[in-house]
Amino acid sequence: MNRVDRIAITRHDLQQAAGIDLLPMAAVEPLWQHLRRGATAAAPLQGPRFAFTNILYYLGGALAIGAATLFMNEGFQRLGPWGLLVICVLYGAGCVWAAGRLAARGLEVPAGIVATLAVCLVPLATWSVQNGLGLWPDGESGRYASYHTRIDWRWLTLELATLAAAAVALWRLRYPFLMMPVAVTLWYMSMDLARLIVEPGGREAWTFYRDFSLFFGLLMLLFAFWVDARSRAAQGSRRDYAFWPYLLGMLTFWIALTLRDSNRELDKLLYGLLNLGFIGLAALLQRRVFAVCGGFGLAFYLGHLSARLFKDSLLFPLALTAIGLALIAGGIWWQRNEDRIQAALQRRLPAALRGWLPS
Secondary structure (H helix, E strand, O other): OOOOOOOOOHHHHHHHHHHHHOOHHHHHHHHHHHHHHHHHHHOOEEEEOOOOOHHHHHHHHHHHHHHHHHOOOOOHHHHHHHHHHHHHHHHHHHHHHHHHHHHHHHHHHHHHHHHHHHHOOOOOHHHHHHHOOOOOOOOOOOHHHHHOOOOHHHHHHHHHHHHHHHHHHHHOOOOHHHHHHHHHHHHHHHEEEEEEEOOOOHHHHHHHHHHHHHHHHHHHHHHHHHHHHHOOOOOOOOOOHHHHHHHHHHHHHHHHOOOOOOOOHHHHHHHHHHHHHHHHHHHHOOOOHHHHHHHHHHHEEEEEEEHHHHHOHHHHHHHHHHHHHHHHHHHHHHHHHHHHHHHHHEEEOOOHHHOOOOO
């Protein structure tokens, strides 16, 4: 005989059971709340699902967001700032209305994408208001078309307004995809803040920009970890709000770290060990972006060692081939043993720290 371990129970089922005296009517609501808490705690974190339908959703959303942000050309700007503001308000109101209608039908993914489109219109609306009131600072970046291509401290007001709008949208709507404009805006802000502090020109400015990105990327990772821990907590939403901050934060941090070139072998060794640590973090946090960046960084370091050991040798291409094949084999081994590695690492951590990590 097959034993059923799990069944679906609704509140109506409990009320029916109370109606035939299987349990007191007063116990229905407390029991239902208890079962809900247990189901939430046991549920896995709900991350992005790349089913074919969702791919179509995100592809359509990317095209719509790109049309409203990346491809805002001179033809639209001939309408003037107030004309653009009217378009933004109407467009945004339509997106909010459509998001509500989609959510009412249970279509949460497209509802989140449409709501994100409304947030992505905020920088254009802010730029329109500032230009219409004559408050835009003098300088090179006088056209909104440069927002996504030129680094300039004048964009900071647009970025702050976008973060505020995204915070309100997240508070009201709770769609994880709304974290995408938050992460991208924070990434833009890291570059624009650096340009505000140090004017471009010379090696010193480049060094400052690189180190500032390193520090800002680390802050984004800490923010993502905090968001992730709250979502995974017993009373958390179990939704993956940390995907985009982890992705942009790790890329910002890792690229800046990789650009910190040094001629000292000790620094290169530390770089290799740090990337090895990223692979361990991928197991602890269940975030593959750490494994991808760590794998590339480790490959760079092993390639450097091969270049030193086999310099001007016919064995150099063979050494690189061996490294590539070893990384592929390591990926296969990792895929087969990822759960076991994660459990082993967590057992060695203090209990207080394990509570912050995914089970």
